Each structure stands twice: as structure tokens, then as C-alpha cells.
Amino acid sequence: xxxxxxxxxxxxxxLLALPIVVFSQSTEFTVHDVMFKSQGIxxxxxxxxxxxxxxxxxxxxxxxxxxxxxxxxxxxxxxxVAVLTYDKRGVGExxxxxxxxSVGTNNIDTANLNLLSKDANEAVKIFQAYLNNxxxxxxxxxxxxxxWIIPITASKNPQVQFMVLFSCPTITTLxxxxxxxxxxxxxxxWDDHTDADAREHTKxxxxxxxxxxxxxxxxxNSLSIxxxxxFGEKDIxxxxxxxxxxxxxxxxxxxxxxxxxxxxLGHNTSSAxxxxxxxxxxxWIKQKTLTxxx
Numbered sequence: 001x002x003x004x005x006x007x008x009x010x011x012x013x014x015l016l017a018l019p020i021v022v023f024s025q026s027t028e029f030t031v032h033d034v035m036f037k038s039q040g041i042x043x044x045x046x047x048x049x050x051x052x053x054x055x056x057x058x059x060x061x062x063x064x065x066x067x068x069x070x071x072x073x074x075x076x077x078x079x080x081v082a083v084l085t086y087d088k089r090g091v092g093e094x095x096x097x098x099x100x101x102s103v104g105t106n107n108i109d110t111a112n113l114n115l116l117s118k119d120a121n122e123a124v125k126i127f128q129a130y131l132n133n134x135x136x137x138x139x140x141x142x143x144x145x146x147x148w149i150i151p152i153t154a155s156k157n158p159q160v161q162f163m164v165l166f167s168c169p170t171i172t173t174l175x176x177x178x179x180x181x182x183x184x185x186x187x188x189x190w191d192d193h194t195d196a197d198a199r200e201h202t203k204x205x206x207x208x209x210x211x212x213x214x215x216x217x218x219x220x221n222s223l224s225i226x227x228x229x230x231f232g233e234k235d236i237x238x239x240x241x242x243x244x245x246x247x248x249x250x251x252x253x254x255x256x257x258x259x260x261x262x263x264x265l266g267h268n269t270s271s272a273x274x275x276x277x278x279x280x281x282x283x284w285i286k287q288k289t290l291t292x293x294x
């Protein structure tokens with residue numbers, strides 16, 4: 001697959017130059033349902049395994065009460081990536097209690113994010129046992145809220161070797177809430193607001209809720225594994241430019257973190273209707289796993 005996206009996206013301090021990597025792949029994959037324990041409850045999920053996977057990933061949820069991400073997992077499996085996806089705790093066949101605004105609770109409270117991180121960690125463990133092949137690099141792929149969960153998980157599990165984050169914040173939970181309250185779900189927000197305006201509110205607005213904030217930078221600072229963030233410039237859920245600014249600081253410090261910015265997209269960078277972010281993530285995973293094997 002040749003990459004022709006350089007003119008369509010803005011990328012970090014440098015252009016993300018990925019070599020063309022060719023793998024022998026099959027669109028065939030097997031699906032196995034699994035159940036595993038985490039913090040006293042049972043989580044249910046599915047493992048999708050191609051014949052010869054070159055990498056494996058555990059999918060980490062966004063904030064919604066979602067079941068296993070089967071359609072996204074199938075897209076990955078067809079590209080040669082083994083996948084474990086599971087129903088979020090309190091959803092579908094998984095035990096526990098779902099926490100979120102739809103049920104009147106705070107799902108970005110530090111305690112809940114740490115709990116979801118432990119779920120992801122247990123998923124990595126059971127996945128590795130199932131694969132029974134330590135040569136297959138295992139990473140984390142996630143959406144939105146996963147921007148806080150994945151760094152926590154990766155910082156506590158040395159078996160996680162890479163991470164791909166679709167529309168994920170690199171700012172604190174409180175800063176993200178301030179921005180989200182300011183945009184107020186207005187899809188035309190960026191038509192009459194500037195980045196400087198949004199930044200001012202994100203940094204200085206009074207908080208509507210009081211709780212201990214989670215700062216992903218504390219965990220990202222401890223990581224040396226490759227990471228790729230995929231952002232939509234018109235996002236009204238997270239302040240993308242502020243998140244990119246932090247990633248650029250990490251890049252200057254030598255962190256192997258990269259990102260792509262899609263000018264026409266919003267928060268939906270993992271949508272099946274938009275192929276470029278997904279295609280870029282696959283090529284990036286191939287390049288990183290090949291580098292590790294070499």
C-alpha cells in the first residue's frame with residue numbers, strides 16, 4: 001500500500017515518512033469468544049486472529065457504553081492484525097457497573113479511569129496467553145477517552161509495545177471538560193471561533209465539577225514506546241491544537257510520538273466511512289513492528 005497522504009494532512013514537527021512495507025496477508029481470520037477476570041468481575045470479548053498476524057492489539061473503549069468493537073476489529077484483522085475487543089464493564093456480556101454521564105456519573109474520575117486501565121491490562125495478559133507467541137508485538141488501540149486510559153495501562157505493563165490513539169486527548173480531564181462545555185456540541189463552532197479563543201477557555205474557565213484531574217502527560221513522560229495520534233482539526237470534543245502542542249514538546253524531548261492532523265475531520269477519525277486515518281495507522285503499525293523485528 002503506497003502512502004499518498006502527505007498533501008492531505010499536517011504532521012507534527014516533521015512529515016511522518018513511512019517506508020512501504022509489504023506483508024503476506026490473508027483476509028481470512030478466526031473469531032473466538034473469551035471471558036477473563038478483572039478486579040473481581042468477568043469481562044467478555046472476542047479474539048480475531050488472522051492466519052499469520054504481524055501484530056496484535058487490544059482495543060480500548062471511548063466513553064460511551066459500548067460493546068466489543070467488532071466492525072473495527074474486523075478491519076484490523078483483514079489487514080493482518082490480531083485483535084482482542086471486549087464489552088466495556090457494565091455493558092453487554094461484561095460484569096461490573098458502567099460509569100458515565102448517560103447514567104448520571106462521572107466517567108473521567110481518576111478512580112474510574114484507573115479501573116478501566118486495569119481492565120485493559122488484564123485484556124493484554126489474556127491475549128498474550130492466547131497468542132502464545134512472544135514474537136508478535138502487542139499494542140493498544142483506542143478512541144477518545146482511551147487517551148487517558150492507554151498511557152496509564154502502557155506505563156504499568158511493559159508488554160505493551162506500541163499505541164495508536166484516535167482523537168485522544170493529551171491534556172487533563174478537567175481541561176477537556178472545559179473545552180467540551182465551551183463548544184457545547186456546536187458542529188459549526190470552528191466557523192466563528194479561533195484556536196486562541198478556545199485555548200483561553202480551556203486553560204482558564206471555571207470548573208463546573210470538582211474532582212481530581214488525570215493528567216496523561218505524567219504517564220506519557222514515563223513511556224518510550226512508539227505512539228501515533230490521529231486528530232481531526234474540526235474536533236469539538238478535544239482541543240486538538242493544544243494536544244498537538246504537548247506532543248511536539250514530547251517530540252523535542254526525543255519521545256517516539258507522532259501524529260497526523262486531518263483538516264476536514266472532527267472527532268470521528270476512526271469512522272468506517274473515512275479510510276485515510278485507518279490506512280495510515282495500519283501502515284504505521286507495520287513500519288514500527290518491522291523495525292522492532294529487525
